[in-house]
Amino acid sequence: xxxxDYFRERRKQQRGSASVAKERLQIxxxxxRSQRDGPDYLPxxxxxxxxxxxxxxxxxxxxxxxxxxxxxxxxxxxLNITLPEEAERVR
Amino acid sequence: xxxxxxxxxxxGGVGKTTTAASLAAGLAQSGYRTAVVDFDVxxxxxxxxxxxxxxxxxxxxxxxxxxxxxxxxxxxxKRLDNLALLPASxxxxxxxxxxxxxxxxxxxxxxxxxxxxxxxxxGIERGANLAAYHADDAVVVTNPEVSSVxxxxxxxxxxxxxxxxAEQGEPPVREHLLLSRYDPQRVKKGDMLSVEDVREIxxxxxxxxxxxxxxxxxxxxxxxxVILEDDADAGQAYSDAVxxxxxxxxxxxxxxxxxxxxxxxxxxxx
Numbered sequence: 001x002x003x004x005d006y007f008r009e010r011r012k013q014q015r016g017s018a019s020v021a022k023e024r025l026q027i028x029x030x031x032x033r034s035q036r037d038g039p040d041y042l043p044x045x046x047x048x049x050x051x052x053x054x055x056x057x058x059x060x061x062x063x064x065x066x067x068x069x070x071x072x073x074x075x076x077x078x079l080n081i082t083l084p085e086e087a088e089r090v091r
Numbered sequence: 092x093x094x095x096x097x098x099x100x101x102x103g104g105v106g107k108t109t110t111a112a113s114l115a116a117g118l119a120q121s122g123y124r125t126a127v128v129d130f131d132v133x134x135x136x137x138x139x140x141x142x143x144x145x146x147x148x149x150x151x152x153x154x155x156x157x158x159x160x161x162x163x164x165x166x167x168x169k170r171l172d173n174l175a176l177l178p179a180s181x182x183x184x185x186x187x188x189x190x191x192x193x194x195x196x197x198x199x200x201x202x203x204x205x206x207x208x209x210x211x212x213x214g215i216e217r218g219a220n221l222a223a224y225h226a227d228d229a230v231v232v233t234n235p236e237v238s239s240v241x242x243x244x245x246x247x248x249x250x251x252x253x254x255x256x257a258e259q260g261e262p263p264v265r266e267h268l269l270l271s272r273y274d275p276q277r278v279k280k281g282d283m284l285s286v287e288d289v290r291e292i293x294x295x296x297x298x299x300x301x302x303x304x305x306x307x308x309x310x311x312x313x314x315x316x317v318i319l320e321d322d323a324d325a326g327q328a329y330s331d332a333v334x335x336x337x338x339x340x341x342x343x344x345x346x347x348x349x350x351x352x353x354x355x356x357x358x359x360x361x
Contacts, residue, residue: 016281021237022288029244029292036248 042066053081093201096208097226101242103213105234106271109307111210112140113318117333119174123205129179130222131212132187138178142314152180155192161199188221197225215249224255228265234272235284240292267298274303275348299332301325302345
């Protein structure tokens with residue numbers, strides 16, 4: 001590692017831990033907010049959907065996304081299931 | 092029409108009781124009849140911070156159980172004659188506070204006071220819910236630290252859904268952020284979340300910033316709400332916050348590192 005890199009690294013570390021804290025907080029807070037606003041059954045619904053999908057396809061635990069969107073006077077339940085690349089499929 | 096203010100935070104030890112005492116004293120100083128109610132059943136402490144622990148005879152639970160009248164339990168402050176404290180009970184029975192009982196006492200307090208400050212216990216359970224339920228305003232006390240900010244966000248969620256205003260579809264509880272234990276030096280070094288950071292994450296109106304200050308411990312040692320210490324930085328910061336609550340425009344102070352003179356820099360150390 002060159003001297004310039006060394007100082008750059010040092011500078012980064014010196015910028016302090018507050019920026020890391022802020023970043024982590026923004027992520028967790030927005031995640032918790034999105035769950036809070038939805039109905040109580042969302043996490044269960046997500047979990048069961050994941051189980052059903054997994055009977056046929058191997059997917060990551062976070063491959064199933066369930067969200068509720070409010071649009072004026074009605075709500076939209078949005079399901080998003082990301083399937084893996086062809087090579088990773090079981091059958 | 093009286094207003095009910097809950098001082099809350101979720102996390103413990105961030106300065107709720109200090110804030111409740113100072114906010115109530117500040118409102119009383121401004122001429123309003125103010126009652127401050129300790130909702131922390133089992134862990135009574137507001138009496139100590141306000142310096143009237145030896146004068147507690149009856150408490151909140153006694154009034155709810157009708158063992159005492161409200162006026163017997165209210166302790167009048169010796170420094171400010173329009174300030175009164177309703178102390179928490181030290182019973183270990185968690186269910187000593189009932190929703191109906193709390194409502195009755197709040198209604199009775201409304202008749203006599205302009206402001207009713209509710210000092211919430213930590214957590215998001217029964218006691219905290221009861222303290223927040225009747226609120227018109229909420230002061231969310233937050234430290235510039237990850238767990239405190241996250242807990243504050245959860246509390247903000249509860250205020251928006253579990254209060255009387257939310258349940259009855261009235262205009263929502265007015266939320267105010269009070270950032271305490273703020274250390275500008277550490278913020279400058281990048282080791283502490285800044286006011287702007289916390290504001291951006293929580294997106295709540297900023298009522299005030301209380302600097303980390305020796306005066307807070309000194310005042311609680313002596314049993315004096317720190318707002319009554321006119322010379323102390325934290326006392327002045329609380330006075331500003333109360334003035335802002337009452338609608339005054341005041342710039343935020345104590346956000347920057349104090350500049351030291353040459354001599355201060357040579358001999359002052361930290």
